[in-house]
Amino acid sequence: MKRSWISAVLSVLLLATVLLPAAAADRVVRVYNWSDYIDEAILKDFEAETGIKVIYDVYDSNDILETKLLAGKSGYDVVFPSGNFLSRQIQAGVFQKLDRSALPNWKNLDPSIMQLVTRYDPGNDYGVPYMWGTTGIAFNEEAVQKRLPDQKIDSWRFVFEPELLKKLADCGVYMLDAADEIIPAALNFIGENPDSKDPAVIEKAEAVLKAIKPSIRKFHSSENINALANGDICFAVMWSGDANIARTRAEEANKTFVIKYIIPKEGAQLWFDMMAMPKDAPHPKEGLEFINYMMRPEVIAKATNYVTYANANAASKPLVNKDILDDPNIYPPPEVMKRLFVVTPYDQKLQRLVTRIWQRVKTAS
Template sequence: MKRKVLFLLLAVTSACFLFGCGNGKKAGENGEVKVYNWGDYIDEEVIHMFEQETGIKVVYDMFETNEEMYPVIEAGGTKYDAVCPSDYMIEKMIQNNLLQKINFDNVPNIKNIDKQQLKDSKAFDPDNAYSVPYTYGTLGILYNKTLVNDKVDSWNILWDKKYKDNVLMYNSVRDLFVPALILNGESLNTTDEKTLQKAKQLLIEQKPLVQAYVMDQIKDKMINGEAALAMAYSGEYLAIQEDNPDIEFVVPKEGSNCFIDSWVIPANAENKENAEAWINFLCRPDIAKMNFEYITYSTPNKAAYDEIDDDYKKLEAVFPTKETLSRCEVFKYIGEDADSIYSELWKEIKAN
């Protein structure tokens, strides 16, 4: 839903990690763990540290959307051991028997995860049996305050004709439909075809204003001032603002999507205990803090949060308030038939 482009450095450093560079245990002496994660969604030094401390070699691949990841896991050609999907996709994977339960005796650091995040995870993993929260956040609007003179507090601004060719929208079906459904007063999890047709029409009306439907490219375009407004997930904000201080982020007053990305273990994983060692390592407070400072998505790790600089905690874009989250809705898995409807409507939008 949603992540930054992984720098070439990761590919270079990962190659070094695979061959056990540095001090400590040689990577691979205790087997391997095949990891499938979003692009640029981990501090690469964490991979190095895990390999040194455990002697487990990390084989690391990346995906750009949940919809790209799912068929790879379903096909089972590559047997990944640890994967990081989003809430609704985890629910789908559980229903389709693509995941196996985690042995939490091997993940004692689960104690560091905030109880509220575990409670919220029950929306897609009712018994907290298959997943461990990694990040959470909200969907909102990034805007360049030197290019936008209006108050930005509503999804409606993405339909304002004065910003023609200056709007970026996500090239992701469920994400794209969020503002249209919300502006129509509908649930993000609706499966009613008439309701979705109405949302589709609103997106078709918006299309002449849209510069591009993109994913990871949003970062560079907003940094370089190539667009005034963009749909974006909250974790992108700090990294983008660091390079362009004119960028701000807001969760629209009408509401939005809030998400939880979590680690899971596929049913066909060949290195389950190594996957549990990986998840446990990522739940360690110092490691969770490292990852937060690198990817800047909200951490559900309470012990890590307590050590984070107060300046970060004050940023609504980074750690949304309860009031903001109360206006947001978590994606649910809506079933194969509804998935097909969304996909067909997205094709119609692109064809117009």
């Protein structure tokens, strides 16, 4: 009776292919964001208020998002690339212009931040800033004090001077696995333009990084949070908000040490994560509704209170927790803001050079 069994299976498959596409007529919006980057209650509130179902997926690097976008038909309506990636993706023709008439909450945005992001998106046509932050140094105060007594950690010296970093190597040093953040920081430290597009200048970073490579335990962009919070490592070049998450987790676990984050005095990279809509978004109307909802002061304040990153919404400031708003490492005062720099994207040829330098640094012994 094998034959009738096969027939049965085939007929079920046939049935499935005919019936499945008929379902799904409800309103949905497909959102693709960084992992650990929203208060999930916001999504529930949005669904309850609008009746639009949110399908929410996450990624942990700009590269993954970019590959999906460039391949086309990603199926997402709202994505969150960082500024320099957004800029390149705009050039590649990935995004559609946002219809301002569908975004009345645009008025809540901070004009000074909107001015800054024109570096990536001239005219503010394609992107709405979601969160912004800096790339600086996080450390376990107790462990670092023990190894570098009477030293104030306030400078990139402690990262890029091999003798200093070597003293910290035994308690564990992590570095972001992001060439476009670490190479500009190294260039800034040696007094070059961090946003330089001159290959000869960019290559200068290689020697600086190779010299400190032996003291670095791992290059990784997300494991650093738990490693710092558990006390597995004591020093990391990382993103401001992630350092705050590590501090909170260490406090929750009743650890005796304190995690600190600093923006080095030489300056640090300022970056923005932007909300944008792919050209081929299947639900553009719902996508705009979602972006507009995220620009409500009380909603974005809730997100900031959860992820401890600064947002670009001026109207939300009174609703942000005071300890976050007053933290100079999250909302830097004007004199610190002046020292921050932004980095614009590399073209294909330079990108290859930058990745190649990064590969050589990481595989150096």
